[in-house]
Amino acid sequence: MIAxxxxxxxxxxxxxxxxALKAAPGEILAVLGPSGSGKSTLLMLLSGLLSPDGGTIxxxxxxxxxxxxxxxxERSVLENAAFGLRLKGVPRARAREVALxxxxxxxxxxxxxxxARGLSGGERVRLALxxxxxxxxxxxxxxxxxxxLDPANVAxxxxxxxxxxxxxxxxxxVTHNLFQAKRxxxxxxxxxxxxxxxxxxxxxxxxxxxxxxxxxxxxxEMVW
Amino acid sequence: MNELVEITLRSxxxxxxxxxxxxxxxxPLGLWLGARARPQxxxxxxxxxxxxxxxxxxxxxxxxxxSRSGPLGSLGLLYTVPGMILxxxxxxxxxxxxxxxxGVAAKAEPVRRLVRSLGxxxxxxxxxxxxxxxxxxxxxxxxxxxxxxxxxxxxxxxGGDIRHATRVLTTAVVIETRKGELERAAALGAVLLxxxxxxxxxLVVFGEREAR
Numbered sequence: 001m002i003a004x005x006x007x008x009x010x011x012x013x014x015x016x017x018x019x020a021l022k023a024a025p026g027e028i029l030a031v032l033g034p035s036g037s038g039k040s041t042l043l044m045l046l047s048g049l050l051s052p053d054g055g056t057i058x059x060x061x062x063x064x065x066x067x068x069x070x071x072x073x074e075r076s077v078l079e080n081a082a083f084g085l086r087l088k089g090v091p092r093a094r095a096r097e098v099a100l101x102x103x104x105x106x107x108x109x110x111x112x113x114x115x116a117r118g119l120s121g122g123e124r125v126r127l128a129l130x131x132x133x134x135x136x137x138x139x140x141x142x143x144x145x146x147x148x149l150d151p152a153n154v155a156x157x158x159x160x161x162x163x164x165x166x167x168x169x170x171x172x173x174v175t176h177n178l179f180q181a182k183r184x185x186x187x188x189x190x191x192x193x194x195x196x197x198x199x200x201x202x203x204x205x206x207x208x209x210x211x212x213x214x215x216x217x218x219x220x221e222m223v224w
Numbered sequence: 225m226n227e228l229v230e231i232t233l234r235s236x237x238x239x240x241x242x243x244x245x246x247x248x249x250x251x252p253l254g255l256w257l258g259a260r261a262r263p264q265x266x267x268x269x270x271x272x273x274x275x276x277x278x279x280x281x282x283x284x285x286x287x288x289x290x291s292r293s294g295p296l297g298s299l300g301l302l303y304t305v306p307g308m309i310l311x312x313x314x315x316x317x318x319x320x321x322x323x324x325x326x327g328v329a330a331k332a333e334p335v336r337r338l339v340r341s342l343g344x345x346x347x348x349x350x351x352x353x354x355x356x357x358x359x360x361x362x363x364x365x366x367x368x369x370x371x372x373x374x375x376x377x378x379x380x381x382x383g384g385d386i387r388h389a390t391r392v393l394t395t396a397v398v399i400e401t402r403k404g405e406l407e408r409a410a411a412l413g414a415v416l417l418x419x420x421x422x423x424x425x426x427l428v429v430f431g432e433r434e435a436r
Contacts, residue, residue: 047341065341071334074356084342135342 001025001060001170002046002139008054009038009045016041016194018055023139023170023187025060028161030185030202031174034223037191039174040068043141046172060170061138068143070128077103077119078112080127084135095134102130106160122153129160139170146180158184178218182206190214192223227388232415235392236423238305239373242312243320246368250317251361254324259332259353271325274318280377286311287381303384308392311378316368323367327360328353362431366424373420393419 007018016038023029031039044050046057047065064084073080081099086092103109106126111119119127125145132140142161146154161184165171175181181188181202188205190197190213198205198214209215217223254271257264288294290302301307335356339349376394383390385399393416400409 049337049340062343064343065337067334067337067341069334071338073338073352074359083338087339087342087344087348132342 003058006055010053023172025168027186028171028184030181030188033191038194043143047141063139064132064137065141072116077116080116081130098134102134106130122149142173231396238308241309242372243369245313246316246320250320254321258325258328271318271322279375283378283381308379308383311382312372316372320364320368323364328357359431362427366427
């Protein structure tokens with residue numbers, strides 16, 4: 001579970017304010033909004049990569065942030081997958097064993113000995129997911145995990161996200177893809193200019209949004 | 225033939241020692257500067273300016289410093305191999321530190337984000353960055369070595385091009401050309417080129433090795 005209250009982060013010329021937010025275990029919260037609305041900043045605050053200027057964040061267990069462009073180490077696929085565990089002091093043999101399990105879950109076991117930098121876009125995202133999941137986080141913070149992926153890879157990554165939801169992880173998913181948000185989300189939050197315009201259960205958020213700006217955004221109008 | 229081997233080995237020794245000496249101070253400085261969250265503009269400007277140091281000016285500076293009436297004249301290092309190594313290391317230092325800084329700075333933020341997001345400490349950020357900088361280190365060493373093995377101004381002034389004592393490949397090429405021994409000069413030039421390429425290739429192969 002991850003929750004935030006009265007969250008505030010100030011930058012010159014931009015302030016992000018989130019009065020309340022929660023993703024329960026086994027729940028996916030989709031964060032929507034145009035570029036520059038503060039979605040990635042919100043994820044970094046939730047992960048602890050950025051410190052808020054105000055408000056509180058409650059994390060039940062570790063939360064792992066997955067970058068929009070995941071950095072892969074100049075090592076093998078296996079060493080990348082085992083990296084999070086090695087950081088936690090897990091012995092190399094055990095870390096590799098667990099990493100192999102997660103590589104097989106994301107369909108990359110056959111590539112384990114290969115250099116990670118030769119992977120395709122979809123494989124890179126799946127490897128980053130395996131690396132994050134190997135550390136058994138309670139919360140996954142995903143920043144546009146399927147941006148620039150082809151439909152087959154989008155489907156694979158979405159299937160993994162669903163599986164992890166079913167395993168009880170809380171997931172906060174930033175996405176520009178409204179269809180993806182509809183397919184995956186239990187709750188949705190719309191950010192505009194650093195402010196939360198609307199937040200609620202996915203069915204009512206998508207079918208009968210209350211705020212006219214949310215309606216405009218969901219109907220494909222240019223809102224910023 | 226024996227003299228060619230002697231000159232080649234001396235060139236390798238002077239350039240290799242100067243590169244190592246410069247790397248001893250330049251690599252930690254470059255890695256530290258590059259890993260900092262806030263860029264150190266003054267230090268970066270000084271290093272980049274240092275990359276353009278004219279070898280002959282550095283040679284002249286060391287000539288004054290090491291000559292009998294100079295502040296370090298009592299050490300007797302003028303026209304010696306150690307004196308040449310000192311001057312060459314000053315030329316290699318900004319190249320090694322500057323390349324290391326620029327390479328590490330490009331990786332610092334994504335590595336920090338990765339390590340911190342997986343629950344790693346700031347120390348682990350730096351250790352990972354160091355491991356990820358293998359290629360950067362190789363490029364820095366290759367740049368430093370390439371610069372000093374191919375320069376002629378500083379080694380001539382500080383070493384004096386004394387036969388069987390301080391003559392290196394670059395100064396030998398100059399001398400043979402002046403004597404009109406163009407074939408010999410060309411052969412020495414070819415050896416210089418071959419040695420430089422070989423050492424760079426070894427460094428690159430070492431840097432390309434992936435951790436398994």
